[in-house]
Amino acid sequence: MAWTTTRLLPYLLFAAFVLKVQGLGQPTCVVFQPSDSSFPVVSNGNSAPILLSSDDWPGVHRTASDFAADIERVTGVMPQLVNITSSDQVPNSSKPIIVGTLGRSSLIDQVVNATKLNVSSIEGLWEAFLTTEVSNPLPGVESAFVVIGSNKRGTIFGMYDLSEQFGVSPWYWWADVPTTKHDELFLTPSGCSHGPPTVQYRGIFLNDEQPTLQNWAMEKFTNGTGSFYFNSPFNHLFYGKLFELLLRMKGNYIWPAMWGSAFAIDDTQNQPLADYYGVVMGTSHQEPIMRSTPNEFNKFSTGPWNYHTNKDNIYKYWVEGAERAKPYESVFTIGMRGAGDLPLEQQGQNIAFLEGIMADQKQLLTDVFNGTNISTIPQVWVLYTEVEGYYIGGLRVDDYVTLLWPDDNWGNVHRYPTLDERTRSGGAGVYYHVDFVGPPRNYKWITSSQIPKIYEQMSLAVDRNATRVWVLNVGDLKPYERETEFFLTLGWNSSRWNPDNVHSFVTSWAQREFNIDSTSAESITEIVGNLTRFNARRKPELLNSTTYSLVNYREAESVIDAWDKLVDASTAFYNKLPSETQPSFFQLVHHPVLASSNFGKLYIYAGMNNLRASQARLSANALGDQVEELFEKDFDLETQYHTMLDGKWDHMMDQTHLGYVYFQQPMTNVMPQITKVQKRKEALAGVMRISPEGSFGAWPGDNKFQCSDGYNCPPPSMSLDAFDPIQDRYVDVGAGGPTPFDFTVSANVTWLKISDTSGSISLDNTEKRIFVSVADWSKLKTGPNAALIKFTAKDSVVQLTFTAINTRSTLPSTFKGFVEGGGLISIEAAHTARNTSVDGLLWHNLPGIGRTVSGITPWPRGGSEVNFTAGTGPWVEYDLYNFNPTNMTVVTFISPSLNANGPDRPLAFAMQLDDKAIQSSYYMPFGDPGAEPAGWDGPDGFVANSIVTANLTWSGVSAGKHTLKLFMIEPAVIVQKIVIDTGGMKSSYLGPPESMLV
Template sequence: MMSLKRFEWLILFFCVLFQRNAAAQVNRISLSSTLKSGYFRLAYQQRAAAIYYDQRDAEVVSIAANAFAEDVRRVTGTLPSVRTVNDQPAEYAVIIGTLNSSKLVDALAASGKIDAEKIRGKWETFSIAVVDKPFPGTKQALVISGSDRRGTAFGVFELSGMIGVSPWYWWADVTPEHRDGLYVSPGESIEGPPSVKYRGIFLNDEDWGLQPWAAKNLDKEVKDIGPNTYTKIFELLLRMKANYIWPAMHPCTKAFYYYPGNPVAADKYAIVIGGSHCEPMLRNNVFEWAENFEEEYHVKPGEWRYDLNKPQMDRYWEDRIRQSKGYESVYTVGMRGIHDGSMPGPPDRKEKVKLLGNVIKGQREIFARNMTTPVAQIPQIFCPYKEVLSLYQAGLELPDDVTIVWADDNHGYIRQLSTPAEQKRAGGSGVYYHISYWGAPNDYLWLSSISPSLISFELSKAYAYGSDRLWVINVGDIKPAEMETQFAMDLAWDVNRWKPENASAYAEYWAGQIFGKPLAKSISQIKMDYYRLAQSAKPEHMGVVSFSEKEADQRLLDYKLIADKAALLEKQVPKRLKDAYFQLITYPVMGARLMNEKVLYASKSRMNASIGSPDSAKYAKMATAAFNQIGAITDTYNTEISGGKWSGMMSWHPRDQEVFKMPELNGAGKSPVEAFRKTSAADPVVIQASSFSSRKDAAGTKLILMQGLGVGGNGITLMPFTSAPVKPDALSSAAFVEYKTSLTKGEHTFEVRCLPTQGIFEKRGVRFAIVINGGEPQVFNVVPASENAEWRQNVLRGFASKSAKSIVSEGVSTIRIYPLDPGTVISQVVIY
């Protein structure tokens, strides 16, 4: 047979004979388990198409090619051969390559067999196309071509997903379904460029899961999160079409650059390395300044204060720039404390702002001295997180090319976005967003419970205001935040795929990909209730959020229903997916249920003890049983499923917070404890956002009902996000939603509960107007003045609210609500 090397020059020589306007492949490719006319034979009759790549291409292309061969084996049991351009041609070939880096792909482009101009020059874009007779000796090829090295890898792993290999095949033991045959339909699929340029995760608060697990299982030699662990994480990122990471950085973990194999692995996998909001210039201060400085420099570090110790700090930063400049990186500029604290400096605010400006100026001088790339073209971010936002607002002069990465309030609500002027900055903006958190007012490190609907609402809002340069998601230990992490990455890849209006459907889509369509809808319903219940109080916040006894009873019932449904559904899950189901569905649902039972039954025990009821002992026993079972299911996670693979990964009591302990029970020997929130004699009327009697849109705006958003399970808001605020004197032409309900005669309080979002810009509010029975409009702003006690209450209970009073007549009352600011979401109207 003629070698590929031999016929490459023939292809190039005769390419003028081919017309470049070959028949357009307008149909997207699809996968089939049965052979149909014209379909490409990927795997058939215990044979598999050979996989070709060019050894001159980026190393990630080789990694992806070999990973795809393993994926085919996982599905079919047949391992394809992986070949280079010098090997013999095959009848059916998968050709993988990057434009301008692959002889085969470039030859196909030159001959007009593929239309490379559709992807050329674009960021992380790929094509997957079926090509007939691409080369002599090859009947048909499946060509995966990328505009750059990551585009090629993303194309390969897109195909892996199509044949049934989940991004979580390793990280959640999602074993694919066996297929005897894999056939790809004629056509071409093109994806990219992504909506967000840099998309990735922040490994954080790893002390109770990822670090001890990695030290025990993957990186035993260094007893830490090292190259073996990062290799697995980088592969996961590529399979989710992510490209960026803030590495783990807690005191329990040595700095990313401490292990030489870490940045090498990142480069092999084409993953861009960054540093968190408190890690300027890729330096991990917790380890590298506070702990390891003397070992590295043979001198003790001076004060972490730039106005007093500039030479030493400049050298410290410059050494990392010299070490990292050969790798693809995004540099955080500015500075905070050594760890997650405010920047040391002069007490005067203006002087502190000036100092921060000098820090950034000095850092950019380091870039200029050490890099050939112009400073303005070096990817840099500035993250106004916590107190840094106030310094930025106080007048910090930030270079125009630096990307502003806006932060949420640590509980899923973005604090501020770019003004029209800021949207014109060359550096653009991005978002740092939490789905896991350690800090005030309360942690949520155990279970992941921020819904796709909320993630989409906040990140889509950010995107509408120009935040398309970088998204980084704080995922904690990765597990058990698998679905939420993948959703955020899917949204970053294509922000229009999962808009706030349809994000609630993601759980069904995701479950279908992993567990199959027959189980997907039921799993989705479980997840929807799981998120709704957590919106009112995350499992980790049960110790600080109060409920009426009626509300508590309803929570206990709702959790029992979804846990029972999950247990019943588990019987239908194929054996190959039992371990995955436990990790992804059973454990979070059961954990949340048991935490609620532990806390609420203990409260019932105390309440009954205070009135001398014998039921106190019964509830005490139920609370104790729930507490013990939390430990038992966690032991199952760590020691039983997947053959003990996850030993040390899951802790049910991170940081040993009070909420994880066994609560006080019947109060024996102690004063009676107030168990539940007091309520009025009559139950309030609760109207869900979706229960409107009518609504009216306005010119240029539309009221949208979103499922899965807010304490009631749905919310209504004004779209588009970029609509102008409504002035209170312009209600006659404004959009509104109207509710009707029967009330008794007398004075009533009308509490409007909203999603606890922040104003889009500084000094912008989250306002609504309420008109009761045609009376005078009352205007309210639900944004607290600062992160005060009201804000803390709002984020823990899942809503912000304001109340209006009105005297009504017997009969039906009409409540009309006008959302006045973009981002205002009406969740419920509660009438007392």
């Protein structure tokens, strides 16, 4: 196709951005320009042949086909793929790439023997690989580049690692990421290598797959009819695509889709296909012994799912599952939950009862794998909900069984291994979520998990040796592509990531996916960081029209402004991308930004609409219209997603998300309630409505928000502090009906600055915002300064009392720190004055985590044995200044981590104000065994709010300079914000904006 000027322009804009593509977090051994020593993969239109031996693993041969296809995707040249048994079969005049598995491939063993290549760095290890150039590997072959794996997946990962560096994203099909083109490819002679991964089994769980994933797969992988028994669309065609994606991301383990599906029954090719690819299969926490329960049980067994009354049938059912899985690589889930993913029915005796069940499961595995040491058969016991309670209550399993600790379904891990649990041969792991169905609300529509949060929780798992099995509940997989890959990348090699570089994952990811330079990639990192931060503050499914304050700290307006800026940044980037890159950017970044912004603004505007209607303001109607427009736009964005690329991703945004009233998804999207006022009727109090910032009330006339009685209330008032971070106040002058009017604004003092002293209101311009500020604080006396502002329109007059509190002259010129303003001092925790380490630990910033800026936490994490008594641990200091004697309540905003260090190690921190008594806060209660702690649940629980607050109070604090110290007691405490309330703190969702720092 000929290039038009329109198509050529974005290509030229991005031509300078072509970079070396690296595996995320990995060193590179791929170059695109020749040197004297580089090994040619493709040069001058010729490709090195790829040699294997027929006795290698089938999965290695299959991946070699992908490897060859990847080289063609990049260069347009397809390498020869050759099975050889002797050097006579090597293509003439070639420097080949030789691929194989140590101890499995006779060709590789021959090369190792001929070259005396040192393979001790990978020999006998789990999923390790090395690549390097060797001399005289075969008779007549002067030089070759070898890709050698310690086992079959080591070889597979070695090839996919190079493919990614060549320019083929793991998401080339699943997110339509274009391949970066190069005419030539070369490898450095020393190659790349990787030892055993941090986590042995790194996997994903497809879950909650209706309506989205099932509807999409039914359209794309079937003729409209699913499997014979369950009408499931998840056949070998679907799983083949998924297995390849997983392996390209260095994952190796899957819990298959379960609701309305049965992996081994839906398509008899599914189970052998997984083994052929090299993927380890498992089943979820409620599906023991490799059977898709309840679907298979309900269809093929008899009686209830009750081991007490139907033991023989259930036991036989499990034996069949074990026998069916015996030929393949599997991790067996053991234990049992009740029907419908609920607790067992034998209340009061479940520990002994479940102990007997697992003894039976041990016996059946012993019988099925006759002659095999049962401790070598991977088994996992998922300590999910009440099962965790059984463990805490004393139930134990054999040492070789992996204990899989869950999060609370919201990204907060319940528990990590204690010291005595870390030596178990079966180890431990984590079952984590970026998608969930359940209380307090489902969240499965859009990305809402922060990578810094995932890193923080899973780095603790590494430190606590919970590295045998990691499983991520990815729901429908899309739109959690980026977070899924980070989870697997961290499990592949956690040592490459730390708090200071974790943001570079997204930067490198953006460079790889969109072929952009590092500066542009940093912009994408900021967009992604803000997107996930805004959605993680409160999952979209939990938002309502009053989540963000409509009157205090301009919180709602600030959120809208932030969404608008994010949309502008994403749109600008989308518009300058080449057309072939836009679909991937739309899926991975732009659609989540557009849809999330639209969603968030819709709810805020609904709140503003209802507020204005209660204030008898005609502008309520326009806001209601805007809500309706945004509601329809939500569907337009969904349609845009479904129709791009000729409908490739049709149904992938089917998930309903508007109108939740309890935990479960609404059956259709429902617009939030809006209110209209009669536009032809005049308000009883007259044509003009005056609504001052900081009040729900409106004047003149009665309004229940004007005062406690709701009638005969005094005139409105507002105040401004010299050190308030918001240095003006606004008053909305609005229409109370259809009658147009002119208004004037006047004040009885000259030091008051008014943005406009007059204006006109009509049906085309229903309100105007007037800003009031102090022109020059130095002209005011110390202390309170009163002014009277008069709003006049026709026969309507409203007088507003304005107080300006001037404290500038009382602040010492030598003071450096945060200054009281508006009755409080608000500090982002990372903005410390001093940071003191103890025993090598100090408070470390975690950039990007949390609701506003970041969070600080003791680092390095160490094991859970590292803790301190109050006042002895590492500490940070904040300098602050208050102007009046007061009682100070320090409100600490903390990430909602759970007491995961063990039953005797509750999370805690300590604080000290000046030399006053040190106070400790054990802010996180323990829940009942297997349950969440008090305050967790509900639409306004701490997990919904994504924050925990802890209050400490010091009485009789004098005016002047003070120092607040924050001490470590326990690790894993993450402090985001500190607010010192001196009597003026107002309600808001995010807390007051940060105070002035002088």
